[in-house]
Structure formats: structure tokens, C-alpha cells
Amino acid sequence: MSFVVARDLSRTFNLSDPWIVRKLTMRPKRLLKAVDAVNFEIERGTTYALVGESGSGKSTIANMVVGLLAPSAGSITIDGQNLGDASMSRQEQQRLRRRIQMVFQSPYASLNPRWRVGDILSEPMRAFKLIDGATAQRKRVAQLLEQVGLSDSDASKFPHEFSGGQRQRISIARALASQPEVIICDEPTSALDVSVQAQVLNLLKSLQKEFGLTYLFITHDLAVVSTMANKIGVLNQGVLVEEQDTEDLFTTPREDYTKMLLSSAPKIDFDS
Amino acid sequence: MTETLLELKGLEVTFTTRRGTLKAVDDLSLTVKRGEILGIVGESGAGKSMTGAAIIGLIDPPGRVSNGEIWFEQQRVDKNPESMRGRQVSMVFQDPLTSLNPLRTVGDQLVETILAHMDVTKAEALQRARDGLTEVGIDPDRINAYPHAFSGGMRQRVVIALALATEPQLVIADEPTTALDVSVQAQVLDLLKKLCRERGTSVILITHDMGVIAQTSDRIAVMYAGRLAEIGETREVLTNPQHPYTQGLMASTPSVDAKSFGQELFQIPGAMPKLDALPSGCAFNPRCSQAHARCQTDRPPILADRAACWLMENAS
Numbered sequence: 367m368s369f370v371v372a373r374d375l376s377r378t379f380n381l382s383d384p385w386i387v388r389k390l391t392m393r394p395k396r397l398l399k400a401v402d403a404v405n406f407e408i409e410r411g412t413t414y415a416l417v418g419e420s421g422s423g424k425s426t427i428a429n430m431v432v433g434l435l436a437p438s439a440g441s442i443t444i445d446g447q448n449l450g451d452a453s454m455s456r457q458e459q460q461r462l463r464r465r466i467q468m469v470f471q472s473p474y475a476s477l478n479p480r481w482r483v484g485d486i487l488s489e490p491m492r493a494f495k496l497i498d499g500a501t502a503q504r505k506r507v508a509q510l511l512e513q514v515g516l517s518d519s520d521a522s523k524f525p526h527e528f529s530g531g532q533r534q535r536i537s538i539a540r541a542l543a544s545q546p547e548v549i550i551c552d553e554p555t556s557a558l559d560v561s562v563q564a565q566v567l568n569l570l571k572s573l574q575k576e577f578g579l580t581y582l583f584i585t586h587d588l589a590v591v592s593t594m595a596n597k598i599g600v601l602n603q604g605v606l607v608e609e610q611d612t613e614d615l616f617t618t619p620r621e622d623y624t625k626m627l628l629s630s631a632p633k634i635d636f637d638s
Numbered sequence: 639m640t641e642t643l644l645e646l647k648g649l650e651v652t653f654t655t656r657r658g659t660l661k662a663v664d665d666l667s668l669t670v671k672r673g674e675i676l677g678i679v680g681e682s683g684a685g686k687s688m689t690g691a692a693i694i695g696l697i698d699p700p701g702r703v704s705n706g707e708i709w710f711e712q713q714r715v716d717k718n719p720e721s722m723r724g725r726q727v728s729m730v731f732q733d734p735l736t737s738l739n740p741l742r743t744v745g746d747q748l749v750e751t752i753l754a755h756m757d758v759t760k761a762e763a764l765q766r767a768r769d770g771l772t773e774v775g776i777d778p779d780r781i782n783a784y785p786h787a788f789s790g791g792m793r794q795r796v797v798i799a800l801a802l803a804t805e806p807q808l809v810i811a812d813e814p815t816t817a818l819d820v821s822v823q824a825q826v827l828d829l830l831k832k833l834c835r836e837r838g839t840s841v842i843l844i845t846h847d848m849g850v851i852a853q854t855s856d857r858i859a860v861m862y863a864g865r866l867a868e869i870g871e872t873r874e875v876l877t878n879p880q881h882p883y884t885q886g887l888m889a890s891t892p893s894v895d896a897k898s899f900g901q902e903l904f905q906i907p908g909a910m911p912k913l914d915a916l917p918s919g920c921a922f923n924p925r926c927s928q929a930h931a932r933c934q935t936d937r938p939p940i941l942a943d944r945a946a947c948w949l950m951e952n953a954s
Contacts, residue, residue, distance in 0.1 A: 419819040529909055559681035564890035564903040589892040593903055630824035631894045632849025634876055
């Protein structure tokens with residue numbers, strides 16, 4: 367069985383007016399199906415990318431896999447354990463959650479501006495009781511900073527002292543702090559410049575090799591996916607319309623929607 | 639005839655701050671020909687938006703155009719940009735959600751713009767507004783709709799209709815599609831290109847996306863740390879970049895038709911310098927793999943009408 371398995375994953379949002387307004391205006395409930403029976407599997411140590419336009423439900427799936435949002439129906443299994451299993455004790459749940467971390471889209475909004483980088487990075491260690499003692503934590507923080515290409519003296523700085531690319535490195539270091547096995551990357555480079563994007567993507571790749579990480583990569587940018595993913599799922603309005611290995615998807619897309627996405631991606635190509 | 643419409647001569651935009659004077663745009667000279675689409679590319683902080691704002695006279699204090707000249711149709715306009723703003727030069731901003739007034743219908747906003755800049759009656763203005771909407775592919779019967787009733791792509795179409803309503807000779811489009819999905823982006827770019835080609839309107843397209851530039855522009859100017867790094871025909875610059883920065887930028891751009899799936903991207907070491915800590919000589923020299931002694935002391939001018947790099951000297 368694959369490492370991460372999503373089965374018939376669905377999520378509905380209730381956009382209805384309050385009950386009394388509905389009764390007075392005789393309007394029915396309004397439900398929005400953001401994700402509709404999506405199935406996918408991710409092998410250990412590989413990258414699975416979900417591609418889609420805004421409103422396709424890709425971030426909703428990311429939030430469900432990381433446990434920030436409960437699925438309306440369906441299940442997510444990680445290493446054989448069901449994420450939404452109600453019979454699990456709190457400790458068991460926490461142990462499972464430790465293994466799944468997230469890197470958010472905007473490095474400007476996802477780091478607490480009042481915390482020093484050292485505190486940001488040691489919080490997961492404290493929360494999951496991984497490393498005890500200030501000295502040991504400091505050592506681990508320095509190690510994490512080095513792994514993402516920053517220096518250990520950066521631990522005493524505040525997030526605003528860093529550029530966008532460096533902040534995203536801090537976000538990645540924070541995700542690594544709890545020694546996860548799965549990292550969900552929700553548009554990790556869409557707020558960054560091209561040259562910085564290349565640095566961050568290469569960093570994610572080398573970390574994957576080093577720690578055997580499994581990535582769920584959420585993006586709207588097919589070009590980014592082509593260099594990152596092993597397998598790609600294309601989402602359209604909450605439905606997974608196509609799933610193929612990266613190379614096959616780019617060379618022989620099956621669905622019209624995928625073809626449309628591929629043809630509208632801007633290309634630097636003067637032969638055609 | 640390729641006549642020059644806009645010429646920037648040694649344009650300099652500075653910001654006076656507590657930490658001293660920062661040059662957001664530094665000695666920038668370029669021309670835009672009539673009917674041409676010029677792309678300005680660069681990363682955040684390269685000064686590309688400032689260049690656009692300087693042309694149309696929208697730089698807010700403490701920033702100011704401290705040096706250089708802007709010539710529009712053989713007239714110097716940097717002293718009174720209001721004379722052409724809106725009428726001859728108009729602007730398309732990045733986010734259509736914030737550049738339209740949410741409390742007024744799109745028709746109102748179009749009519750107001752037309753009446754402010756053109757000598758027409760109210761009925762004529764209304765007719766022009768309807769024609770404008772038709773041209774950008776919006777049903778003219780939606781003239782009384784409010785901006786929130788349109789999707790992002792449709793809103794950007796309204797903004798384009800607004801920009802073209804006064805029949806300007808130059809449209810400055812500052813990241814017009816950054817907030818849009820790829821499929822919508824392609825539509826909006828095609829529309830902008832088509833309408834400007836039909837009318838012979840020049841466009842300055844400011845973007846950070848090499849793909850957008852490649853598909854849309856005739857010539858491109860690459861900016862780095864407020865300075866012009868390279869300029870030339872789009873095809874020439876993108877297929878045969880001369881400046882090491884452009885080369886790095888091209889190599890680090892992931893591509894949909896990459897033959898090398900899953901391979902590492904090229905990365906330029908380091909980051910763009912802060913404007914208060916620019917290296918001496920060429921601003922790119924600390925990150926450049928081909929830098930030599932001269933790059934650290936002397937700032938290269940644009941050589942061979944192409945790139946601001948001392949390597950050009952040996953080549954020619």
C-alpha cells in the first residue's frame with residue numbers, strides 16, 4: 367500500500383444564509399462541493415503534484431491532508447493509519463500529525479513577526495516534546511538553519527530581517543523541525559522571484575533526497591511541476607480529471623482541460 | 639516608418655530615507671517606438687514598476703524623478719506629466735480588484751474617464767463606453783454592472799477598456815496578468831496585444847514572467863537593481879542572452895517543454911543586493927561567475943547597444 371492514500375475524498379462547504387433568512391426568503395440551502403470524490407496515492411519518497419486553477423479545490427485537499435480541515439466524506443491514510451480515525455487517542459493523533467508538515471504559500475504571512483527565528487524553529491520540538499533542554503534545542507536549530515542554507519547566527523533575528531526566499535527557507539526549516547515524513551507544499555514559490563524560486567525548488571529536492579521525504583506539491587504553475595513532480599494530478603472544479611506520470615502528462619495529455627492548461631502556459635519558444 | 643514615441647534619457651528615480659538616498663532607477667535610457675510592445679522584465683526591486691510610474695508621473699514622495707529626461711512625441715514631459723496622463727498615456731495596473739472603484743458601475747467609470755479627457759458629449763461618451771466593452775469581449779448590456787459582478791479576468795478586461803477608452807498612444811501595463819489564472823492570462827494578453835496592434839498603440843509591458851514577455855513583446859529590456867542590464871529584440875535576448883544575469887534568469891526559469899524532467903534547475907547564487915548596499919562597479923558582479931577585476935571597480939555602460947557588461951567589450 368502506498369504511503370499516502372486519499373480515498374473518495376470530498377469536502378462540502380455550507381454557504382447557506384442563516385436558517386431564519388432561508389425560511390423568510392424560501393431559498394434552499396446552498397452547498398459548495400469544493401472537492402468531489404478525489405482518489406490518489408503517493409509512494410514513499412516521491413513527489414505528487416496537484417495542479418489546477420483557482421477554485422479547483424487544490425488548497426482544500428492540502429488542508430485536509432495536513433489535518434487542518436476535516437473531510438466531509440472519504441478518508442486519508444498515512445502509512446496505513448487513518449487520519450480521521452475517531453478511535454485514536456489524542457497522543458496517537460499527535461504522533462501521526464508530527465509526521466505531516468506543511469509549507470505555506472506566503473512566507474510573509476506564515477511566520478510570526480514577533481518571534482525570533484530560533485523560537486519559530488524550536489516550537490515544533492517543544493510542542494511534540496522531541497528535544498528537551500535549551501542547549502540541545504539551540505543546537506538542533508543551528509543544524510536546521512544550516513540544512514536550509516542559512517547560518518546559525520540567524521536564529522536570533524526576526525522574520526522581517528529576511529528576504530522572501532530566505533523566509534521560505536525558514537518555513538521549510540520549521541517544517542523539518544519535527545522530523546516529518548510527508549511535507550505538503552502549498553504553492554511554496556508563487557510569491558517568489560524566478561531566480562529565488564529556482565533556489566527554493568532545488569533546496570526542496572535535495573532535502574527530499576537527504577531525508578527520503580514524501581511531498582504533496584500544490585501549484586497552479588505547470589512549469590514548476592515539470593521539474594519537481596514524479597506524478598501529477600490535474601484538478602478541475604473539485605474533480606480529479608487526469609492523473610499521469612510527469613513526463614507522460616506533458617507529452618501525451620489525455621483530457622481537453624489538461625491540453626488547454628498546457629497550451630495556455632506561457633512558453634519561451636520561438637520555433638512555433 | 640519606425641518613429642520614436644517615448645524616449646527616456648538617463649532617468650533616475652531616488653528615494654530619500656533616513657539611511658540616505660536610494661536610487662530605485664539609475665541612469666536608465668531607452669526608447670519606445672510607435673506601435674511597439676516593449677517588455678520590461680526584472681525581479682522584485684529591479685525598478686521596473688518605478689520606471690512605469692515615472693513615465694506617467696505617479697511617483698509619490700519621498701520618491702522623485704531626480705535626474706534625466708522623459709520625451710514623449712518630441713516634447714519633454716517629465717516636468718508636467720499631467721499633460722499627457724490619461725489622454726495620451728494610460729495605465730493598466732496589476733490587480734483589477736483594487737484599480738476599479740467598487741461603488742460605481744463600470745459604465746460610470748468609463749464615461750467619467752472619457753469625459754475627463756476627451757471633448758465629447760455625454761451621449762457620445764456612453765456610446766464609446768459601450769463600444770469599448772464590446773471590443774474587449776464584454777456584453778455592452780452589462781454597462782450598469784458593478785465591478786464585483788465580474789470575475790478577475792473580466793475585470794481586467796474592463797480595466798483594459800478603460801485604458802484604451804481615450805485612444806492613448808502608449809499603454810503602460812504593470813503586471814497585468816499576475817493575479818489571473820494561466821488560461822485567463824493567455825486570453826487577456828492576446829486581447830491586449832490584438833487591440834494595441836489594431837490601433838498602433840505602443841505598450842510597455844512590465845512583468846517578472848519571461849514566458850509572458852516571450853509571447854507578447856517585440857523588444858525587451860532586462861532590469862537589475864534599478865539599472866538596465868540588457869536590451870534588444872525579444873527573440874535575440876531570450877535565445878542568445880549576452881548579460882550573465884539574463885543568462886542565469888533564463889536558465890533558472892522552469893519550462894513546460896523542458897526536455898529534462900525532474901532535473902535540478904540552474905540557480906544564480908546569492909540574492910539581488912539591497913539598494914542601500916549596492917556593490918561598486920557592476921551591480922551583478924558578486925553573483926556573476928564571469929566577473930573579473932574591472933567589474934568590481936567600473937560600472938559598465940550599455941555596450942554594443944545590447945548589454946551593460948564588460949564582457950561585451952571583448953566580444954565586439
